[in-house]
Amino acid sequence: MQPQEPVIGILGGMGPAATADFYTKLVRHTRAHRDQDHPRTVIWSDPTIPDRTDALLGLGEDPTPWMLRGLKHLEEVGATLIAVPCNTAHAFVPELQAHTGVPILHMIEETVALLAASGVTTAGLLATTGTCRTELYQGSAQRWGLTVQVPGHEAQQKVMDAIQQIKGGRPSVAAAALVQAAQELQAQGAQAVIAGCTEIPLALSEEMLQVRLVDPTAVLAEAALRRAGFALSGAESPVGAVPS
Amino acid sequence: MQPQEPVIGILGGMGPAATADFYTKLVRHTRAHRDQDHPRTVIWSDPTIPDRTDALLGLGEDPTPWMLRGLKHLEEVGATLIAVPCNTAHAFVPELQAHTGVPILHMIEETVALLAASGVTTAGLLATTGTCRTELYQGSAQRWGLTVQVPGHEAQQKVMDAIQQIKGGRPSVAAAALVQAAQELQAQGAQAVIAGCTEIPLALSEEMLQVRLVDPTAVLAEAALRRAGFALSGAESPVGAVPS
CATH class of the missing domain: 3.40.50.1860 (Rossmann fold)
Known part of the structure; x- marks a missing residue:
């Protein structure tokens, strides 16, 4: 049996520049000599998702319905694992994970x-x-x-x-x-x-x-690549260098 | 009647670093003070799409079926306009446009x-x-x-x-x-x-x-933002500066 073709799903837009940074790091941390060495990726970037901190402090709307919508879209197009490049959004990850069989990485x-x-x-x-x-x-x-x-x-x-x-x-x-x-x-x-x-x-x-x-962000990029079965490029370490 | 909510679709992966660059420019060229000022975006990045130049020179596989698959995914999740951040892929854009009612911008x-x-x-x-x-x-x-x-x-x-x-x-x-x-x-x-x-x-x-x-790439980013109804940030001009 053919193993399922990996597609990295990114639930993004929180914020959009951070999503662009995550995807840039995902590409840079992949060991690749040509386009075809890189993983298929699908990104749902929804910057209209209500602010996560406001919601957690009881000052704003619950972002969960927006994130569930994005999750559904990522599933529809075949994502086999999901990364959420927003730390604060991880307060909602257990709830999101309960709604999908696709594994959500925990940054x-x-x-x-x-x-x-x-x-x-x-x-x-x-x-x-x-x-x-x-x-x-x-x-x-x-x-x-x-x-x-x-x-x-x-x-x-x-x-x-x-x-x-x-x-x-x-x-x-x-x-x-x-x-x-x-x-x-x-x-x-x-x-x-x-x-x-x-x-x-x-x-x-x-x-x-x-x-x-x-x-x-770099830790999550490397984790996604490893889980999807792609080799790492050996770009700068995500845990930083020990200062000399 | 509510106008259709704009979702910028990106048919990418040709190559993946260029797609990351395009999305970074899309974000940077948007006039925004907070996440919620940015457009919703969906990116299907498929680096396994066969090389466009090889196909055009008769040396490799036709990438059209791969691009049509991506196009279908972008439509499924509600893209209202589509950008293809790969110049060479534009040789295939008339064929792609014939398969979808969603407008494809022409970089x-x-x-x-x-x-x-x-x-x-x-x-x-x-x-x-x-x-x-x-x-x-x-x-x-x-x-x-x-x-x-x-x-x-x-x-x-x-x-x-x-x-x-x-x-x-x-x-x-x-x-x-x-x-x-x-x-x-x-x-x-x-x-x-x-x-x-x-x-x-x-x-x-x-x-x-x-x-x-x-x-x-920057021209396409600004065109996508304008068509989607978003204001431009006035970031560096895509047509360059006249040398002094």
């Missing part, structure tokens, strides 16, 4: 497992207030024996503002606040900082920091 | 029309041998009163090799040959050079040249 679980395997015991988290409050990373970290530190109230507000600035197309304005928050987390003992919102790698790169920066 | 026609409107009368073409041989740009140019110059036989072979190098993940190796071919076209009177394969903007930028570089 946060993959990231924390990789961090644990690389010897990190304390990681700092830069993420939306929704991701921090729902303890998505903290819960996963507990299972893997890691400690996750989050910014204080004021610093977190600045991180959230920076994420909105990136979504508004102003990544350079956002960088300073993210660098400062990362430094504070490092001063509190973080051996690595997680870019725990898919907008953050669009503004913040490891060269700006004295601490290892972990990119869950 | 080449859009690019030539924009060049004509910007006052260019002679343009050089860097493209696949398939795109050159089928005279996709030349035919369009004739309708708009433009002259299109293509590289000589040897230079064209080097351009085709460069395109394969970009597809193999080595854009920096490809740049020198593309710069040289662009210089030769300029010496022959080209007032602008068309980056007429969607791989080329991944290796060649206007800063490397003394001549205006036209990016059909």
